[in-house]
Amino acid sequence: MNALDQKINTHFPGLVVRKDLVKTVKGNAIVPSYVLEYLLGQYCATSDEASIQTGIETVKEILRKHYVHRNEAGLVRSNIREKGRYKVIDKISVALNEKTDNYEAEFSSLGIKKVLVDSGTVKAHPKLLVSGVWCIADIEYEFAEDKSASPWILSTLKPIQLSHFDFDAYLEARKQFTIDEWIDLLVQSVGFNPELFGKRSKLTQLVRLIPFCERNYNLIELGPKGTGKSHIYSEFSPHGILISGGEVTVPKLFVNNASGKIGLVGYWDVVAFDEFAGKKKRVDKALVDIMKNYMANKSFSRGVETLGAEASMVFVGNTQHTVPYMLKHSDLFDELPDKFYDSAFLDRIHFYIPGWEIDIIRGEMFSDAYGFVVDYLAEILRSLRNHDYSDRYKEHFSLSSDISTRDRDAINKTFSGLMKILYPQDGATKEEIEELLKFSIEGRKRVKDQLMRIDTTYGSVQFSYLDASGKAKPVTTLEEREYSNYYHKTVGGGEEEEPEYVGASEEAGTAASSGPVPPEPVLKEQHLTFQENQKGISFDALLGPYLRGAKRITVTDPYIRLFYQVRNFMELLETIVKNKAPEEEVALRLITTEDEFKGPQQNDHFEKIKDSAGAVGVDFTWEFDRSGTIHARHIVTDHGWKISLDRGLDIFQHYDMNDAFTIANRLQQYRSCKAFEVTFIKSRA
Missing domain, CATH: 3.40.50.300 (P-loop containing nucleotide triphosphate hydrolases)
Known part of the structure; x- marks a missing residue:
């Protein structure tokens, strides 16, 4: 177990379970996860491996003996008859028979109907009357001469859910x-x-x-x-x-x-x-x-x-x-x-x-x-329905007066829900509250912006919030920043130009150009901020123009160790190759740190890159920093540009790089990125 798992088991003993166990015990049982985890919680809610293995076998045995497979329902019914009493796990629904004034249960997989249920059980578990509930039940069999009487008797019934x-x-x-x-x-x-x-x-x-x-x-x-x-x-x-x-x-x-x-x-x-x-x-x-x-x-x-x-x-x-x-x-x-x-x-x-x-x-x-x-967790969340956390931001922030009552209610309910889930004990900082408030506003803004496209009678709304000083902070959706050319058009508003790739968020002070992409972009000093899950970003568009024409490029990044990090570097090399003339050569130098455990494999990767790069006019060399002091990540060119990357080249979220048929594997612009910032600085020398 890692440190977090140990902490979880320390503070929630008996209330947590290893999540891969559900697959282990499920087999071909067609039951919801919460049914399986209910059983696992009874026998495997521990960090002791021996107890877990014993518990798994116990749960498997319970499912084998008592879960009713539809194709084995006849055998189970026979067992009930022969033994007189038998415990089953099944989905049970109840209906009132007005002709006999009795509640009657139906067992979904077992295939028996008209099993009498006392009114006390129905009152205690009213969901039995609607769509059914997964239960552990004891069924008895008693044959009667009266053909109208059901031989099946419900002895005990326990819905599968936490009791307290x-x-x-x-x-x-x-x-x-x-x-x-x-x-x-x-x-x-x-x-x-x-x-x-x-x-x-x-x-x-x-x-x-x-x-x-x-x-x-x-x-x-x-x-x-x-x-x-x-x-x-x-x-x-x-x-x-x-x-x-x-x-x-x-x-x-x-x-x-x-x-x-x-x-x-x-x-x-x-x-x-x-x-x-x-x-x-x-x-x-x-x-x-x-x-x-x-x-x-x-x-x-x-x-x-x-x-x-x-x-x-x-x-x-x-x-x-x-x-x-x-x-x-x-x-x-x-x-x-x-x-x-x-x-x-x-x-x-x-x-x-x-x-x-x-x-x-x-x-x-x-x-x-x-x-x-x-x-x-389901019971915890249910109990939180009795609480209201919607006012927890009002000490620090207020919503813009431009926001309607319906929009305000939507934002407040989302904010309240997130606070209940993340900070049920209170104690959130101003910055943490602000993050959830912005996220809540964005989710409602996505709805309202589309409504304004569908129905022109909806007026424009400025979705923003104010801090204690009264400064307004506008909120935008991620797709609004990515596709600003299309985002604000109304239905039937006519065709528009294709949007130019835009990397920066609005906070960085940039916006999409509505005109065609210039063949030679004007390079300028700037600071760009990117939001998590933003797409349309690639080394070619972001870095390529600033690397074009360079004869010597030095990349400093202490984290070019693991395979995916080396692959990121290889993709930077591809960008360099695309932006150099075929007859020119470029010297590419990497300064990084050696992996403590996989140094030989790391060197092997670099040797392969060197061989590949040499064939296309790039002289690749590398050195390992032995001082352990490099932390900054940047790219420096001999023609006067320094590109500071707060995450280095590690700007993309996980994607399936082993699947050759995934577009995100082949084209960077279809990957979701991590939140990161980049600064372009022109040398004054």
Whole structure:
């Protein structure tokens, strides 16, 4: 275990589990992760390897004996008959039989129906009445001559979820972690390796948890396939339900007027709509209208009666086009069904997760470290629904008066949710609060900016916040900075020029040119700032113009050791080759440090680069700094430019460099970058 894993086990004993164990025990059991982690939490919530192995075998044995596979249901029913009593793990739903005035259970995989359930059990676990609950149950068999009587008897029933927890102990334990450690713990709890995500990407993952801890929170996430959009809502919590966007009806979601039975919003904390996108999907307009009212007012009408509920709404779907294509030809809501492509409906959404910023899930992204047993975290998040953290920024900041009440409510709910997740114990610094406030504003701004493209009756809004001195700080979305030429056009606003590559953020004081890219860019001293997950960045565009014409180039970077770092250097060499005349030669020198453990392999990589570079007119040499004092990372040319890189060449986030068929592997501009800064300085000599 690393230091963080040890700390997690110290402060949350018995409440954490190694995340790779779920795959180990799952086998072919078609059960949600929280069911498996519930069992693992009973037997494997420890850091002792021997106990873990014993616990794994115990859980496997429990699943082997008691989980009901549909194709083995007949055998299990026979076991119940022969033994008289048997324990099963199955998804159980209950319905009221009005003819007999009895509650009757149906076992999904076991295939038995009309099992009598006492009213006390139903009152204790009302979710049994809606869509079913995973349970551990004892079933008895008693044959009766009466053909109308079911031989199956429900002896005991225990929903698979945490029975109790100590919230105060949770807050005290949280105080023992730095914010970076806490974020990594939460990311590991969701199942991902935090080392492969930047800070912004981690926050984006955690926004998916807000519907579980914030009442009536409306979230949408649209992006490419395979980014794990629906995973949390189907696998993470027993308090959320994932349904297909095409299957929902007014009675199922809200209320059945004929029976008076309340729908999903009355029983679940989160109702998530999977596969929500798709222009040709048929949608009931009455459903859209009642959803609009519910999302705005937390209530819905049943004839003459108005009912309220607290379920958060989540909409996830796949996009078919790239972001610049959508911004040029339509908008970021373009994939939605026509009935939902309604400005009044979309205005109810509190946050738009930019799914295109999230990497397609790869095997290496899953964690084998420790995280909360998800059921424990689910209960914590549920208890936080009773708290309100939306005012925690008001001591330091205020929202611009230009922001409407609906926009303000959306920002406050997102901010409150993030504070609950990250700082439930309070104690956030002014800088940490500001980071979450900006992130919350950006998510709502993404919604409102698209609404202004769709419906011209929406007026322009300046999304900004003010510090204590009254200074306004504007907030922009990442795609607004990347594709500023297209971002602010309205639908049907005509064609525009292709956007020029722009590296810097607005904070650096640069903007995209609407004209064609000049063949020979004017070089100038400047400082550029780049945001995490920004794309469109390459060594060719960023550094190439400043390296053109140089005969001697010196690169100083202490971190050209590991394979991916050496590969970054090789890509810089490619840029140098592209920017030199074929008849010219360039001397390229690298000053770095030798890897303590893999020095021979490092030298071997450099030898191969030297041989390759020599064939195209680049004389590559290198030296290892033995003093251990080099920290600055920069590139110096003999024609007067010094390029200071705060991250050196390590500006790109992890991508699958072993897959030759991934575009990001071949073209830098399609990779997400890390947050970094670069300064171009002209020598005065």
